[in-house]
Amino acid sequence: MSLLEVKNLGITFGGLHAVEDFNLTLEKGDLYGLIGPNGAGKTTVFNLLTGVYKPTSGTFYLDGKELKGKKPVDINKAGIARTFQNIRLFKKLSVLDNVKVGLHNSMKYSTLTGILRLPGYFKVERAMNEKARELLHVFELDGEADTLASNLPYGKQRKLEIARAIATNPKLLLLDEPAAGMNPNETNELMETIRLIRSRFDLTVLVIEHDMNLVSGLCEKITVLNFGTELAKGPTEEVLKNPEVIKAYLGE
Amino acid sequence: MSKNQPSPLSQKKQLRPVTKKNLVTYAIVIVFFALFQTLTVTGNLKFAYQSLLVPICTNVIMAVSLNLVVGVLGELSLGHAGFMCIGAYVGSFFSVVTEELIPVTWVRFTLAFALAAIAASIAGILIGIPVLRLKGDYLAIVTLAFGEIIKSLVNVLYIGKDSNGFHVSMSSSGLNLLEDGEVILKGPQGISNTPKDSTFLIGFILVMLSLFIVTNLMDSRTGRAIMSIRDNRIAAESVGINITKYKLLVFTISAAIAGCAGVLYSHNLSSLTANTNNFGYNMSIMVLVYVVLGGLGSIRGSVIAAAVLYALPELLRGLADYRMLIYSIILIVMMIVNNGAFFLKLRAKIAQSFRNSLQKKKNEKEAA
């Protein structure tokens, strides 16, 4: 069974078909790219897959379970986690606490245990700290564990978002322009990190990106969106040579 | 715990900054209490000032509990006095009815607190439900209305007791009490003869309890979830935080604590009535001022701002005409110092250099 099965997914805002007839099948372990010009509907696809928007047509399945119409919280619990194009960190929380919020549903103790400082509090908190630091280490953020998230430089904020998403223990990770604002060095490092986390955390990754180096270096297959519809789909090399795709990107 | 498994405290030799911060807050309250209790007992505090002590505790508790909603959850509430009102009336009613039945003061008073906390938290849940759908200005208006409705409601409510049990009505004649009956809640005249059980010691204990609950809550899994909702609702949902659950929880806990503040308030007076200044929007806004000036999300700030700003107008009474002028200036200065970017940086710098010098001394000592 495929990990993700998207069938004829679509949404209209007023009269605008932001996404129409979107189909996608991801196998476990895929590193898949979603590209297209500005306003093509890429972020909207992520918002549909994470329940931020309710689709006006079509449906999608994760591990055979239909998730259409489910709330963001339940979709995350089912195994989809994401990052945001316009970074959305918990700004007034420390870097460590941002990741610990991601661990909320996998490591638990009750509110009363927390207030009364019962043994469970210390035990679970210690385990959470360990796990969170381990994740920060993967992204080389362990030195900044106690920094406020808003005080991190831009590139590290993007990494922290990924760490927080992985903390929720997802099967499918959606990355919305993870390399935006990074220099070529940072981008190369990021590519390494994404490959690393895929194997280490058993992830399937769907990534939106404008940086063609990252796309061709990282993704085995891609889909190109244009005006909300699929323009091309297939192995990265082939698709990027497609004259239609070149035209859509470079204009007439 | 087995021997080779160190206890969580001994394993961490260094206290975490959060823990340290909370301990300092507790210490400030304890020192304040010890100082003024000593002054009172030794007869060195003017009676006029003694009478400020319990109300200061009431205001501190109100500010701490409102900070949980406004500073920690990030929702604006203008009806916090409504919860205090419910607590005050439920607590007083209970104490008046059971004064002869339960002669042991502390047992009766503890039960009054528990009952008031439950009643106020039920109101918290009721107001919390519409709040889940509202944001910003709309929420502010609804909570404001809630506070006013509670205040108006207790002003037209009559409850009496006779050998048949309790009678509730919207007018004094509607009670239809028997000969042996007695009206306990008399509409606009409120409840009289509440036992004066509140003391500075009990106020102090209650302040410490609310601090314990709120600071420990903030520094826990639940607290992080609440603050994540404040910082970014969409991101919080995306990592599986149940917004509804935590918003309701905050409103419930905050209301329960405010209800207890109401009991403390009403057992400090012999007759309880509800007006704009004690339970209306004036009070709600005053508490909001404490919270904002003390710093959103800063519990210690709320404690200090509430204590200072409540006591100040009384202490300035001697200055007659200049009183309100000085008060306003102090308000403005506090606002700038606590919320201005420049002063926040300055404060951080001072704190940092203080820490550095401490560290240096420590290092020197170790080297020696």
Ligand SMILES: Nc1ncnc2c1ncn2[C@@H]1O[C@H](COP(=O)(O)OP(=O)(O)OP(=O)(O)O)[C@@H](O)[C@H]1O
């Ligand atoms: N909530 C909304 N209401 C109305 N229109 C929307 C909404 N969200 C997205 N759109 C529209 O849908 C279209 C697709 O937007 P989307 O953000 O998905 O583009 P994108 O491919 O992510 O572009 P970019 O590369 O700039 O991030 C745009 O025309 C946008 O204005």
Ligand SMILES: [Mg+2]
């Ligand atoms: Mg986008």
